[in-house]
Amino acid sequence: MKTVEELETISTREELVQFLKQLSADYINNRKSWENDTLPSFLSALAGWVEDMDGFYLNRGLPVPTAPEWKTFAYMLMGARCYE
Secondary structure: OOOHHHHOOOOOHHHHHHHHHHHHHHHHHHHHHOOOOOHHHHHHHHHHHHHHHHHHHHHOOOOOOOOOOHHHHHHHHHHHOOOO
16 A cells, blocks of 8 residues: 555556555455445545545645645545544
C-alpha cells in the first residue's frame, strides 16, 4: 500500500487506476486492518474525510486543493479506509 508521500506522486489517470487496483488488493488481503470495511461505512468515512480534508493538508504543510487532481482522489480513498 502506498504511503502519504507516494500518493503525492499520483498525477495521471493511469497512476490513479494502479492505486485503485492496489487499494482493492489491500482490501482483499488485509480487510481486518480496514476500520471501514463495509460499503456504507466506507462511503460515510469518505464523506467525512472530504468534509475535513483541509486539516489533513494543513497538518502536512501541503496546500489545500481548490480543484481536485488525480492524487486528491487517492488521498480521499486512502483516508476513507480508517477515517472515523
